[in-house]
Amino acid sequence: MRALDVVVVGAGAAGIGMALALQKIPRLRFGVLEAGRIGESFHRWPAETRFITPSFYSNPFGMADLNAVNELSSPAIFSGSEHPSGEQFAAYLAFLAKGHELPVVENCPVQHVAALERSQGFRLSTPQGQLRARFLIWATGEYQYPDLDPFPGAQWCLHYAQVNSWKAVAGTHHTVIGGYESGVDAAVNLAAQGCAVRLLVRKSSWDPQSTYDPSLSLSPYSRERLHRQVDSDRLEILFGVDVIRVTQGQGIGFRVHASDGRYWDVPQPPILGTGFVKGGGARQIAGLWQWDGDNRIVLSEADESTRTPGLFLIGPQVRHDTRIYCFIYKFRQRFGLIAHSIAQCLGLDSQALQVGVGAWGPFGNSECCEGCEC
Ligand SMILES: Cc1cc2nc3c(=O)[nH]c(=O)nc-3n(C[C@H](O)[C@H](O)[C@H](O)COP(=O)(O)OP(=O)(O)OC[C@H]3O[C@@H](n4cnc5c(N)ncnc54)[C@H](O)[C@@H]3O)c2cc1C
Structure with missing residues (x-):
């Protein structure tokens, strides 16, 4: 059984963006497991669907492209489109993963997660074998979990x-x-x-x-x-x-x-057009989260499960009070925060998260949305 410091489950916008933030921490051993292809949900969008948030290359001025998953890249530049299609965005994510040599394993669904006793981490079961992780970041999104039963019939x-x-x-x-x-x-x-x-x-x-x-x-x-x-x-x-x-x-x-x-x-x-199952892919490990009366996941300030230490949630299901992080430009602000928390726990240097255009500002500053109307 291999052992890593961190495993990210899901290689969508959240998983790839999170992995790019983790890569900035020297000596951190991490990997990404993806059930299908990188950007699988985007591959599944209807062919005509386009991003509603506009893509524009504003990165050098400290305002990263709204749809970028890291500070320097731009889906606008990559795809030549202001409103990329799902296929274009999936190709952008795959391009980033390849260019940064991210350790992503495709066609590797995580079928079972066991939280080990005394916060010793997690044992993950996949068709390719078992894996142990000290920290687990769940990035399985919502799109593949449509609510098919909103009313009778x-x-x-x-x-x-x-x-x-x-x-x-x-x-x-x-x-x-x-x-x-x-x-x-x-x-x-x-x-x-x-x-x-x-x-x-x-x-x-x-x-x-x-x-x-x-x-x-x-x-x-x-x-x-x-x-x-x-x-x-x-x-x-x-x-x-x-x-x-x-x-x-x-x-x-x-x-x-x-x-x-x-x-x-x-x-x-x-x-x-009635929406997705509350909690989306996080339902796969429902018992490891605390759920509120509205079927939403309760998280710590640092997006850690309040039931299972070491388990983090990233992506559109993240909510804090009235703040809903269901767009990329919103949930990417949590990448730096989670990476920083994990680095601190492991005694690793997280300085690099704060270096570079927009780093730790738009990508990790949880205060940015505090009380504002953004
Ligand atoms: C029609 C539509 C238009 C949208 N337009 C915009 C927009 O313009 N701007 C914007 O910011 N957001 C937009 N969104 C929302 C945005 O697409 C989502 O918030 C985003 O895709 C979430 O990224 P994610 O990585 O969390 O989830 P996903 O992209 O769904 O990725 C989750 C990944 O996890 C994998 N996975 C699931 N379970 C497992 C498992 N057990 N083991 C391993 N892998 C697993 C899946 O295969 C998938 O690849 C739109 C959404 C929709 C539906």
């Missing part, structure tokens, strides 16, 4: 995360449920290819009176695209719709039922 629906390309979705009339990023993206893409689309939403996530936090409010990129399709008359938005059930009827395709008694008969399976 959801089995008749098609979830956003099950779509490879909107062009491959049969039919010309569609009903999309959910009014945040994935629901709007589905509706906009289908309308843009000429379909008639009905978008059912509880309330507007683009209401100017609501918060400006992009984790709760529709991004400008999506608003613009939404308005363009509304203007085209192919997209109809119905507000105040709380879908409670979908049934399959004879000859009518499917019936979508709302809590106020309204219903819509639709020819094609309704499309779910």
